[in-house]
Amino acid sequence: MAVGQRTTRQREAVDRVMAQSEEFRTAQQVHELLRARGDQVGLTTVYRTLQAMADAGEVDVLRTGDGEAAYRRCTSEQHHHHLVCTGCGRTVEIEDPDVHAWTQRIGAQHGFHDVRHDLEIYGVCEECWARG
Amino acid sequence: MAVGQRTTRQREAVDRVMAQSEEFRTAQQVHELLRARGDQVGLTTVYRTLQAMADAGEVDVLRTGDGEAAYRRCTSEQHHHHLVCTGCGRTVEIEDPDVHAWTQRIGAQHGFHDVRHDLEIYGVCEECWARG
DNA sequence: TTTCCTGCAAACCCTTTGCACATGG
């Protein structure tokens, strides 16, 4: 848990669900999973908790093709990107050997401070491609 | 214009706006730009036209961080990225020597087809930094 | 006890859809 937050039944439940999988899940999916396992947590709280976790850097966020926010536990502290299938949403985590350093260099060259970047890679995975 | 579509004042207006810039714009921004230049086009029509253009492969689509769809004219020009100042919005165009090739390689390694990517670099430019 | 958290309901906001009218071909 991030500092400055209280330990509540609801947050522990969300933590547990996020901890047990590496898949991206929307807030609604997390909420449904919680219901399924008997943890009663309000949808609002799920939204707020996931946002807090994202702010704290505990989970990654991305937007699905139809505009939903999807969250997934960070599996590596190291800077990385995601290769996302636009067909099924399957995601592969990609280590980033060079891009980060390159963007820092570019930013510095142009006198920019506090440089960061967003990189998402999209494609159609083998299965979805075969399926048509 | 894509085949099988009628040429209307509204579509020509949207085409014109999209043609004159390489920036990503949301439907609402396009609508506002049209109003500003005196082209009266309904927001609904802007949405429908941009979707049609996306289906026809005339524009690229991506989702912004807060879930809006953003559209940009497909450019056959060289692939490049933008270094954007989060203070004043100033943008520097950056040539991309390696990132594109790298993402293609990564996608292929994981069996992905039709691989593309979005990369935006953010920072605070010298002036904004000095200004505090 | 004080401060933060929760959850319901309602508000929000972008986007899509139903429908009657307008218009390109």
Next chain:
DNA sequence: CCATGTGCAAAGGGTTTGCAGGAAA
């Protein structure tokens, strides 16, 4: 003509917020 496009208004759907009650510290 008539198939397609347009625009208003209303519905959709995910997400956020106001607020009163509840729980952690």
